Amino acid sequence: MEKNNKTTGKVAGIVSNLVIVEVDGPVAQNEICFILLENERLMAEVIKIVGVNAYIQVFESTRGVRIGVPVEFENHMLEVTLGPGILSRNYDGLQNDLDKMEGVFLTRGEYTDPLNREVKWNFKPLANEGDTVIAGSWLGEVMENSIPHKIMVPFKMEGRYTVKSLAKEGQYTVDDQIAVVADDEGNETPLTMVQKWPVKVPIKAYKNKPRPFKLLETGVRCIDTLNPITEGGTGFIPGAFGTGKTVLQHAISKQAEADVVIIAACGERANEVVEVFTEFPELEDPRTGRKLIERTTIIANTSNMPVAAREASVYTAMTLGEYYRSMGLKVLLMADSTSRWAQALREMSNRLEELPGPDAYPMDLSAVISNFYSRAGFVYLNEKDASGSISFIGTVSPAGGNLKEPVTESTRKAARCFYGLSQDRADSKRYPAIDPIDSYSKYLEYPEVQKNLAENMGDEWLGNVLKARDILLRGKEAMEQINILGDDGVPIAFHDRFWKSELIDFVILQQDAFDKIDATTSLERQKYMLLSVLDVTDSEFEFKEFEEVSTFFKEIINLYKQMNYSEFESDEFKKHESDLQKLLKTKMK
Amino acid sequence: MESQTFQKIYTKLTNITKATVTLKASDVGYDEMALVHGRKAQVVKLMGNQVTLQIFAGTEGIPTNAEVTFMGRPPQLKVSEELGGRFFNAYGDPIDGGPEVEGEIRDTGSPSVNPVRRMQPSQFIATGIAGIDLNNSLVSGQKIPFFADPDQPYNQVMASVALRAKADKIILGGMGLTNDDYLYFKNVFENAGALDRIVSFVNTTDNPPVERLLVPDMALTAAEYFAVDHNQNVLVLLTDMALFADALSIVSNRMDQIPSKDSMPGSLYSDLARIYEKAVQFPSGGSITIVAVTTLSGGDITHAIPDNTGYITEGQLFLRRDTDIGKVIVDPFRSLSRLKQLVIGKQTRADHPQVMNAAVRLYADAANARTKLENGFDLTDYDERTLDFAKEYSEQLLAIDVNIDTDTMLDIAWDLFVKYFTKAEVRIKKEFVDKYWKK
Ligand SMILES: Nc1ncnc2c1ncn2[C@@H]1O[C@H](COP(=O)(O)OP(=O)(O)O)[C@@H](O)[C@H]1O
């Protein structure tokens, strides 16, 4: 049987979760193997081979493992199982279904099926018998939580095939045969709804990957308005602890205009995952009205779960994203925090006694990160007129909050949007603490993005955005002057300039993630508010002394805040707005 | 009792370093405990037939022909109701002169709770200290440290929090406690008549530092016993986690590992997370809440120990001496409770979130005014008012000697708002202003 082909070996050394195995046959780099204890099988991955010794990182605690224990190699790399039924699941970093595990505590060596094999799906054929197909071609579809889930020719299949037979519309389990395809020589392959794919290899079943050009609405004002991300775009959020990385990511994952959201909790707090799966079944997708959990998959490899699986978790998440992207869907992928993944690499590299790079991280850290980010993107599929995207936003947790550390620097090279969280802003509760001056979106420089913005937000939009940024910058300069020269050491105009930037800060940038209404702002509302605020900053006011400036603007800000807390265009909203207009007139020149 | 069957005695050490010994032995499990020359040790490396053991008390005086026996088990603790009121060392042996505890044997360092089996923490813990309850509310199942300079009364604050928290059990994990502090805890608990609710695992400065590494696991094994087997709400106090981390670095340096920042091991984050993540709300009603202390050197929170801690815990309580009022306060700027939004305005009065934010913002304005003053500039009328407000706010609410209920805290804050500011300056939702703004 198959077993006879498997290479086996015996444990020859153990240091924490690094195990050395003496092997009796061929092994491959990154091959998966199992340490066979009496009652448990511990999964591990080959990370280095020296002569007959395979160095493996174990995805579990190695407590009690002894020298001489048998090890069995599996002939494949770390793979995920792809098929309908992935949405709404809570997986660990190795795609084990956490809900299927018994007991309150995780049991070492317990691996569970990521899919439900019993449930029947209503399969509708999309292809026809006789069609020529390739890897990724859509054979049919099932509805997964109201999302059209395409059943595709497995990505592993190379070359062209002809559809020999295709199941009729009806109820099938994922393991039922739904098609038979044949290659040029007539060799037939039966297909089901399930396929497997190694997580470290990008799925490339698409036609081409143009630069991203469409705005992705996140509902977060200081992203959408000031530094927008695109469908298929990449961004990262570095920030010291407590500056708001997780809250920001959660806010985006709740509101963003995506078909599928994949959240990889990588080496962070378990309670934050609990928050997602407690709240998402209750919250509604603002666009479809369906529950958020229906479009969400969680990959939870929290900080107390095995370190080696942390690295796997981000790849697992990305591969699931690529799978859904191949169906022509808009996928939003979040990883919190990519630093924990880098640290897992560092722990292992140190155990392997490799030559360390900066801060003891492995030398190839930058390449690993770039490689990963490059898997995101907007693609045109081989299916007619179909496109899909993975937008990826990762958080970075810089040691000591210092952005000059290796993970931040490497990520800066890989991601196109930089949402730097500032400690000062967080300390003064100016949330989200995205630094308006240092942060950027490279997409604003893309002509195709500018064109898309002009079409959707109006010709003046980009000019207004740049104007708002300019006011923020000038306000900061005015503030510095006031601090040096004193309140009455500068002309009143400096106070006016400073408070106009505060107005943009308080009304546009600051957003209360915990207020039902303020938490999410539609693009339409963002446009309305920016124009309204810019009207004020364009106005000239009459002030006799500098103290009047702050008093006046604080009242304006207060009214705008009340607007932010009110339903857009509601009576309440309009009332605050008319109060505001009255107030403005009192000082208008 | 330890299994006595077939205990092979080895007597030939091949290598001895400051922290470890190596010998030839067979059939040894990773992480297994051993006795070397009468000292407790643990397997840290297996390479062929070479076994390397870490000796917790250090290797001073250990000869190459020392007796080595393997215990065939990882570190363990016997758990039962008898733990209540008892004091143990880092190995779980009684140090209070009492008898051995009888009970079920549990391995320490048990697996993690399946994240999908956790419940979202939701029970507000009132401590009476407004710097905590008002600005950084604690929730059962939370993990949070005090960040404090070594000269601040963090153990005292922690003891009051513990006694007021209404926990079913309090488990003290003391690491590098001075004997005085150890006696202080013992005294306070005794005087409060709470001793039977308390279990202590203590490593004092008289004990070898590396032994501290066992303390959190011991404390948390006991905590899990009460929280899981008896559905109790357990509060675990860990002090001082900076000394725990120091012990980690001692071990890793002695084992020639490549240090990362501040000569801490590269695995510091995972090592600390494994401990703090034991804080949990179980579905069956039991919970483990962890309140820890991490002492700072020179107030530096960018040091690897507080930095990694901050990334793991659900906030931090930053103690600082306010020279204006001559008291220690819970600093509202650097402190944070990440779970507060689960309870404030829900289990506390609805105006709580807004009042909290407004007060902290006004306090921040006072800090700006102070900077102006220090730089020799004139203060505006608003500046003056913020400074007066800050002083009263600090005195009446932030100081750690405050002990009042949350409604009173909120009322005091409103009184101060009305006394010093206009409605527009306070900027709170109209519905609350209408209700609580009383001249
Ligand atoms: N947009 C926001 N609105 C209100 N409070 C926020 C916001 N962002 C962050 N916070 C506060 O900051 C705390 C820390 O945020 P979090 O995202 O957990 O930080 P990080 O992940 O960077 O460590 C939160 O618990 C919350 O109290």
Ligand SMILES: [Mg+2]
């Ligand atoms: Mg976070």
